[in-house]
Amino acid sequence: MLVAGAALTGVGYVALQRLGRSFGSTSAERHRLLPGDELCPEPQIVTTHATTIHAPPSHVWPWLVQLGWGRGQWYTARWVDRLLFPANGPSAETLRPELQ
Template identity: 70%
Template structure:
C-alpha cells in the first residue's frame, strides 16, 4: 500500500473510532456511565449503550418543563434546524418557550418521534417530576425492515441531578437491543455517529433554553405569546393510552 493511501486509511479508521467513542460517551463521566438509572431494566442484555451529559446553570425545576413537552408535534427535541433538515426532515422547529398546555405528561402516554404514519413513537414508562423521564420504543424501523425480520427495543432516559449549587446535571442514556446481525451492524456503523450529533445538539438546545429563560426570570411565568401557545397546542399529537 502506498504511503498516502496508508495514511488516508489510518486517518479514516481513527475518525471512525473517535465518532464511535463520542457517540457513546459525549459529555459523560466514567462514573455516570457505570451508574444504574431508572429504566435500565426495560432492555435486557443491550448491545448498544450510549451516555451523554451536560451541566445546566439552573435548578431541576427549571429544566423539567422542557423535558415534559418534548416530542414530535409538541416541543420537538431542541436540535438545531440544520440537524433536523439533515437527519430528521419531518421535524418542525423546536419550541423556544415553555407551553403550559404540554406539561401534563403521564406514564402510559405515547410521545411521537415523527408523523403518525412513520410508526416512530415512544411510550412513557416512568417519570418523576424534576427527577427523571423514561421513554421506551420497539418501533423506529425503516419501512419494510420489520417484514424482513428486523427488530429494535430501546429506551431513552433523561435524569436530572441537583448539584446543590443552583446547577443541574442532565444525563441522557440510550440502551438498545437490535436484531438480526445486519440491523445491528447498520446501527453501529451509522446511528452511533449520528447519535453524537443529535444528542450533543439536543443537550445544548435544552441547556441554552433553560439558562436563557431562567436568567431572564421567566420560568415561573413563561413568556410565551398567545400565538406561540396556540400553534404548539394545535400541533399536539401525544396520544393517551
C-alpha cells in the same frame, strides 16, 4: 497512501463511535449504575449522553414534558433539525401551556 487513508478513516470511525456513545458525559457518569440498567444486564452497546443544567428540577421538568416529535421537538441545534429531520419544525423556545 492508501494505507494512510485507511488508517485515518479507521481512527475517525473510532472517534465518532466514542463521541456518539458518550457525548457530554463524564467518566463517572459512564461508569455508574443508572435506573433501568438491571433490565439488560449484558448490553452489547452502552450509550450515556449527559448535560449539566444549572437550574432546579422544577424549572427543567416543564421543558422535558413538552419534548418530542410534533410537540416541542428535540431541542437540538436548528442546523441538525434541518439536516436530519427536515419535516420537523424548529424546537420550542418558550414553554407551551397546551403541551404541559
